[in-house]
Amino acid sequence: MSSALRSATLPLVSLVLVAAVLLTQLLNGGGTYEPLRPPDACTERPVTSRADGIDGLTERLVLLGVADAACTLGVSREALTLELAQSAEVYDVEVEALRDGLLSAVRRMDDDGTLPPASELVDEALDQAELNGILEFAIRALPDGVIDAALKTDDVLTRTVEELDVRSLLGNLDNPADLDRQVEAAITEAVKDSLLDRLRNLV
Amino acid sequence: MTVALVLADSAVVTLALPDILRELDTSVGQVAWVLISFNLVLALGAVPAARLLARGWAAGSSAVGIALFAGASAWCAVAGSIDVLIAARCLQAVGGALAVVGCLELLVRLYDERRGVAVWATAGVVGTATGPFAGGLMTELISWQSIFVVQVPFAVLAVPAALVVRDAVPVGVETGRGEGSGSEAPGRPGPGPVRPERPDVRPNITLALLSAALTAALFLLVLLLVEGWSRSPGVAALTVSVVPIAAIAAGPLARLLQPSEEVEVAVGCFLIAGGLVGLAIPPSSDLAWTIAPQALVGLGLGLTVDRLTARAVQLRRPRAEHAGWTIGARHAGVVVGLAVLTPVFTADLQDAQVPAQEAITALVLDAPLQPEDKISVAQALGGALAGEQGQVPDLGPAFDRVEVEPTERAAVERLERDLDDQLERAATRAFRDSFLAGAGFALLALLVVVLPGRRRTT
Numbered sequence: 034m035s036s037a038l039r040s041a042t043l044p045l046v047s048l049v050l051v052a053a054v055l056l057t058q059l060l061n062g063g064g065t066y067e068p069l070r071p072p073d074a075c076t077e078r079p080v081t082s083r084a085d086g087i088d089g090l091t092e093r094l095v096l097l098g099v100a101d102a103a104c105t106l107g108v109s110r111e112a113l114t115l116e117l118a119q120s121a122e123v124y125d126v127e128v129e130a131l132r133d134g135l136l137s138a139v140r141r142m143d144d145d146g147t148l149p150p151a152s153e154l155v156d157e158a159l160d161q162a163e164l165n166g167i168l169e170f171a172i173r174a175l176p177d178g179v180i181d182a183a184l185k186t187d188d189v190l191t192r193t194v195e196e197l198d199v200r201s202l203l204g205n206l207d208n209p210a211d212l213d214r215q216v217e218a219a220i221t222e223a224v225k226d227s228l229l230d231r232l233r234n235l236v
Numbered sequence: 237m238t239v240a241l242v243l244a245d246s247a248v249v250t251l252a253l254p255d256i257l258r259e260l261d262t263s264v265g266q267v268a269w270v271l272i273s274f275n276l277v278l279a280l281g282a283v284p285a286a287r288l289l290a291r292g293w294a295a296g297s298s299a300v301g302i303a304l305f306a307g308a309s310a311w312c313a314v315a316g317s318i319d320v321l322i323a324a325r326c327l328q329a330v331g332g333a334l335a336v337v338g339c340l341e342l343l344v345r346l347y348d349e350r351r352g353v354a355v356w357a358t359a360g361v362v363g364t365a366t367g368p369f370a371g372g373l374m375t376e377l378i379s380w381q382s383i384f385v386v387q388v389p390f391a392v393l394a395v396p397a398a399l400v401v402r403d404a405v406p407v408g409v410e411t412g413r414g415e416g417s418g419s420e421a422p423g424r425p426g427p428g429p430v431r432p433e434r435p436d437v438r439p440n441i442t443l444a445l446l447s448a449a450l451t452a453a454l455f456l457l458v459l460l461l462v463e464g465w466s467r468s469p470g471v472a473a474l475t476v477s478v479v480p481i482a483a484i485a486a487g488p489l490a491r492l493l494q495p496s497e498e499v500e501v502a503v504g505c506f507l508i509a510g511g512l513v514g515l516a517i518p519p520s521s522d523l524a525w526t527i528a529p530q531a532l533v534g535l536g537l538g539l540t541v542d543r544l545t546a547r548a549v550q551l552r553r554p555r556a557e558h559a560g561w562t563i564g565a566r567h568a569g570v571v572v573g574l575a576v577l578t579p580v581f582t583a584d585l586q587d588a589q590v591p592a593q594e595a596i597t598a599l600v601l602d603a604p605l606q607p608e609d610k611i612s613v614a615q616a617l618g619g620a621l622a623g624e625q626g627q628v629p630d631l632g633p634a635f636d637r638v639e640v641e642p643t644e645r646a647a648v649e650r651l652e653r654d655l656d657d658q659l660e661r662a663a664t665r666a667f668r669d670s671f672l673a674g675a676g677f678a679l680l681a682l683l684v685v686v687l688p689g690r691r692r693t694t
Binding site for chain 2: 051
């Protein structure tokens with residue numbers, strides 16, 4: 034083997050080896066093995082829930098509402114969720130963005146027809162509510178058409194969101210019992226207001 | 237064996253650091269000094285140890301050094317606090333410095349100059365490359381203390397062996413070139429007192445830069461495997477065994493292709509740089525993706541370190557002092573590597589927390605679970621993530637605490653796997669810059685090799 038060839042062989046072999054290794058790594062996704070990047074909160078994405086009824090509806094509303102609020106605040110849905118869960122202080126701008134986000138979520142679900150009619154939620158709501166037995170029986174006996182005519186889901190939800198003390202709600206994230214109590218009170222108030230409005234309109 | 241044992245100690249405890257951290261109840265910053273202290277003292281002590289040996293001020297220096305190393309190893313094994321362990325590691329390095337430079341003289345007496353230096357340099361490469369592997373295996377199979385215990389009998393046996401050689405020929409290294417070697421260089425003066433030569437700067441700087449690069453390969457890779465990818469020390473040890481195996485394979489490759497010394501060293505630097513870039517960009521946390529890059533690093537190690545060491549030591553007087561310079565350069569390189577790379581990856585690990593937490597949040601929010609189960613998982617994870625600031629959290633215990641319906645169990649297990657994958661991705665990303673910085677050290681070494689040097693005039 035000539036001296037020049039001998040000098041060139043090992044560098045060539047090493048070049049081939051390094052290129053082969055790096056190309057194999059890159060072609061198989063090397064350099065992109067990084068944590069998932071949360072998508073832009075302003076991009077619409079499908080929101081589903083494993084739960085049915087009120088729980089499923091609440092979950093979808095909250096997910097859409099948080100995404101909308103994050104879009105308004107210019108952060109990802111995940112960053113806002115972490116901020117709200119970890120930070121001791123909740124800013125006014127966050128409270129407002131969340132309220133607006135939840136209202137926007139109600140409108141969006143109403144527009145795309147994914148809000149269930151009130152009659153679909155009544156039985157579950159009555160199971161959770163502590164009502165007088167006769168009153169509960171009477172409500173259950175009402176035909177679905179009457180319930181749907183009396184209560185519009187979007188109206189009840191909008192009133193609920195407006196009724197909610199979002200700041201206090203965020204302060205109670207670690208206390209599910211308190212959270213339930215606050216939401217339940219807001220829903221009850223919203224149903225009452227919605228019915229009263231309906232009656233006023235009838236009169 | 238003694239040379240390999242001492243130089244293996246440079247990185248032998250790498251895989252044991254998490255266990256030491258827990259058992260001695262210390263901090264990450266302090267536990268790093270178990271590595272840094274040994275390398276720093278060895279770097280600073282090698283040349284003075286060689287001068288001591290050369291001037292004959294300490295009869296039986298090498299035997300004393302080996303004995304000191306053995307005693308300090310035993311002290312390391314029984315250390316009950318991090319301060320004691322660091323002090324024992326410093327003493328180990330002092331003994332190690334005397335032992336390593338002394339062993340070079342003994343090997344030259346046993347063989348000849350060329351072969352003695354070659355054996356000494358090769359032993360150093362083997363020790364450096366196998367240190368993390370041996371330490372990881374011992375930690376996994378027995379305990380971190382066993383790493384030090386097992387060194388004691390080897391070192392103790394080496395003491396009489398050293399004394400036997402010393403008895404045969406007194407250690408008088410301040411004699412002429414080729415003394416005891418039978419391989420005088422043409423045109424070089426014969427036996428007799430000579431003036432000490434200045435250290436050969438270029439191979440020593442190259443050695444220092446390569447050692448800094450190899451620190452990335454050996455120290456960071458085992459950290460990534462154990463801390464980032466949650467592999468056991470034993471599995472990590474087996475994985476990094478690719479480096480010594482490839483280093484051994486480099487010899488036959490070089491003999492087959494017969495390149496010039498400069499070409500061999502330059503190619504070695506390039507291979508180490510390429511391997512480190514490969515380690516920086518694995519396509520997944522599958523261990524198989526580390527094998528080829530490690531093989532490149534191992535080949536590079538095998539082509540460079542013993543060549544450079546031999547060039548810096550062979551036919552230079554006082555030989556022990558030049559050996560001291562190479563040891564000093566190598567271990568100073570390790571210290572520089574640790575000093576530069578540790579803050580880089582620590583900061584990157586800290587920076588990786590936000591994207592990792594966001595990725596975890598996204599997966600939990602979109603998980604196909606009942607809302608109340610998502611809340612349970614989120615609460616359990618919140619505790620796990622908050623308690624592991626600056627380290628990669630172990631989500632297993634958090635998921636063990638989550639109680640869900642049996643029908644949800646499969647979805648929860650899939651979520652746990654997905655979240656672990658996100659953590660591994662975050663850790664891999666966090667180590668990327670450090671591996672690339674290591675590759676930068678190797679490329680700097682390549683630059684030192686290929687830049688035209690000043691010709692010496694006599």
